[in-house]
Amino acid sequence: MWFVCNMNTAVAYGIGVTESPSTLTRLVTWPDRHRAQFDAILALVVTAFSLLAVVSNAASLPADAKSTFTDYVIPIAATLVICVPLAFRRSHPTLASALTYSGALAHMLAGVPLVFTADLAVPMALFAVTAYGTKRAYTIAAIGAGAGSVMVAVLFAGTAGYSAALAVFVAIFVGLIFAAVFAFALVRRSRLAEISQLAARAKTLEQERDAQAVQAASNERTRIAREMHDIIAHSLTVLIAQADGGRYAAAADPQAAVRSLETIGEVGRAALADVRRLLGVLRDGTPDESAAPGSFAAPDATMAGGLGVAPTSPQPGVEGLTELIEQMRTARLRVSYAVTGRARRLPPGIGLMAYRICQESLTNVLKHAGPDPAVSVLVAWGASSITIEVSDDGRGASAPSDGVGHGVIGMRERAAMIGANLQAGPKPGGGYRVRCVIPVPTERSQPQSEEIPSL
Structure with missing residues (x-):
């Protein structure tokens, strides 16, 4: 039972199942993966079996002892009211338990202490409202279960052929069933809360990881943009200044133009080496301890178009x-x-x-x-x-x-x-x-x- 609950919960929340599940695992976890379908099938089966039990029990009675109202109408109506709500016991646990309890109370007040097997749905409703409902709802349901145990005993004590000792035994037995169901439901509720917290934490961590990845990518783009700006903008500014100066000085001082061209060549080669190093960063991304924080070394490689990546040099x-x-x-x-x-x-x-x-x-x-x-x-x-x-x-x-x-x-x-x-x-x-x-x-x-x- 514990294994099934935990496996169902893990699969329902997508936690702890990393490998492809086996056929047995898929069968065990099917109820939690298809809650609506499973609960509808369960309600249909319990209702059908209970109606069959009611009809069979009434048919087995002697003709002079039969009562259409107490042996057919009340048990059949109570069975429908008690069992049908099982179809939504997890989606609407408070409503389902209220209807189930109401059906059981109605047939007891009508003088029918027990409707077999429909009354077995009452512990199921208690489990559902305790595991999936609100605290207030399952508290009221637990009190109602205790009161129902006493009420069943009183009805049996007032029925001919039943002794007081038997009535006390029935009350204790029914009360123990409800107590056991309530305890298992509390464990299930605690486990669901724990798994829900783990799922929320995992989702938060995933969101934080994604945010950190986005932030890291943004920081890296900013760093590369800064480096490109410092390398290219500075170099182009010097090149433009030299080109303009050399053009104006060429007529009066040809040597000045030559010096400008030499400077243009030196600055251009230096800028090209810096750009190659930066491209090497983008292609390889190997950390370099001698570089600035966040910088990387560029290995020797051949770039597209035949441009080689310059070896790493100190910044x-x-x-x-x-x-x-x-x-x-x-x-x-x-x-x-x-x-x-x-x-x-x-x-x-x-x-x-x-x-x-x-x-x-x-x-x-x-x-x-x-x-x-x-x-x-x-x-x-x-x-x-x-x-x-x-x-x-x-x-x-x-x-x-x-x-x-x-x-x-x-x-x-x-x-x-x-x-x-x-x-x-x-x-x-x-x-x-x-x-x-x-x-x-x-x-x-x-x-x-x-x-x-x-x-």
Whole structure:
């Protein structure tokens, strides 16, 4: 009984059954998988058997002892009222038990103490309302079952041929049946509640897992978009500046045009290598301990169209700012670079964030500050932080925006990822300033420090 109840419940809620069920398992669990059909069949069988029993019992009585009303009408009507509600004992347990109890009470009040076998449906109704009904409903049903046991005993005691001892025995026997049914129903109810909680928890965990997967995919798309923006937008800005500058300088200074073309080639190759590395991330996704958090290494492979994926190289950090400044100077941007404090090596993720923020700030100067702006880059090392400040005297604060840029948004996202404080906006008196304070490991925790020269 316990095994059947648990197996039925597990299948009904889809829990604990991972393998293809056997024929026996399917047969055992069929009632819970097809509740309406099973209960209808059960009600039909019990009703038919009870009606047959009523007719057979009445036919076996002597002709002079028969009573159409007490032997046919009352038992048949009571059988229908008691047994038919079994068809919806689980879908509407309170209504079913109320009808069943009413039928049993009616035939007892009519002077018929027992209708065999219809009265066997009364314990079934008690089980149903206790297992599937409300607490109030099964409490009333249990009290009614106890009262019914006493009432049956009283009716037997008042019937000729039955002694008081037999009436007491009947009351105790019927009461024990109801008590056993009620106890099994409580166990069933507790098990159903436990399985329902497990099902709800499993559904919640599944929803959380799906939400985490969606969030992880969104975070990864954002990270890739940020990397693509930092690589491509910066490189294209430098390329456009060099191309425009070389075109205007070609007539007066051919060597300037040559230098611009050389810079275009270098920046283009560097951008291509970065894009190949990023494509390698998307194709393979192998973690690289030397890369920034959330980044991956790209193995050697051949891309579509014959483009090879560049081998993994360390991501740029604060030490790469010198090369970045030189690159911006070749784009005819007047940049001054200063470092204060004691420089030291940073974790790859923090170093990459600092580099990207400075890179994006300089790119924005090149795009929006107007002709010949003066730019200053300050890297200030503190005991537990590093401050990156990029300011210019151009017209970036008043320059019109096309509304499609994501540079400042990307910088804010990067800063938020490492708990940094980023401020970006116009300076008093003109120009634009980006200032980012990044928390870093304290100087004592560093194995060694290294000097980064100012330019």
